[in-house]
Amino acid sequence: MCLKILEDSRLYVLLLKCDEDLAAIARATGCSCGGALHSAGYGRKPRGWVAAPPDGYDRRHSFCCAEDGCRKRTTPPSVRFLGPKVYLGAVVALVTALRHGANARRAAELRRAIGASRRTLARWRTWWREVFTATPFWRAARALWVPAVSPATLPASLLERFVECEAWMRLFRLLDFITPVTTRSGGSNSMVG
Numbered sequence: 001m002c003l004k005i006l007e008d009s010r011l012y013v014l015l016l017k018c019d020e021d022l023a024a025i026a027r028a029t030g031c032s033c034g035g036a037l038h039s040a041g042y043g044r045k046p047r048g049w050v051a052a053p054p055d056g057y058d059r060r061h062s063f064c065c066a067e068d069g070c071r072k073r074t075t076p077p078s079v080r081f082l083g084p085k086v087y088l089g090a091v092v093a094l095v096t097a098l099r100h101g102a103n104a105r106r107a108a109e110l111r112r113a114i115g116a117s118r119r120t121l122a123r124w125r126t127w128w129r130e131v132f133t134a135t136p137f138w139r140a141a142r143a144l145w146v147p148a149v150s151p152a153t154l155p156a157s158l159l160e161r162f163v164e165c166e167a168w169m170r171l172f173r174l175l176d177f178i179t180p181v182t183t184r185s186g187g188s189n190s191m192v193g
């Protein structure tokens, strides 16, 4: 688990494809009022790149209801963006995970490589420990893991449960698993950069 994962373009291509699928599902589902959804995506300039971003990565999928009198916005869950956080979701998850245990030194190297301050990393740790664990999603999903996932060492304690042959795939699985927290309904809006 190191910088190599964040340099692997396969990770971002897969994350982007996954978000396109999540957007297509949201669009096909339509608005809760029964109305059709129109595209209303918005630009995101995520920080933390150590590789060249694939085309289209800087746009978050979002929709607006076409019905007059509703116009409700629907933003599908995302494997690329952890809510309004300014850094890539993959970066926030991996660097915070490395911070635990024997990987602390590597986390510091990686943090410097992506240009994040020590304070930013501290905020990410707090987010995983206090905000993520309080989301409706995690309160329900934590019961799926036996033995229990330690909340104090999240997201490392969750990442180690995804057993894949390649490290980048494990990171993908983690981001895919927690997508419900990236929307207002399943997560929390009190996220910080």
Ligand SMILES: [Zn+2]
Residues within 6 Å of the ligand: 031, 032, 033, 034, 035, 065, 066, 067, 070, 071, 072
């Ligand atoms: Zn509607």
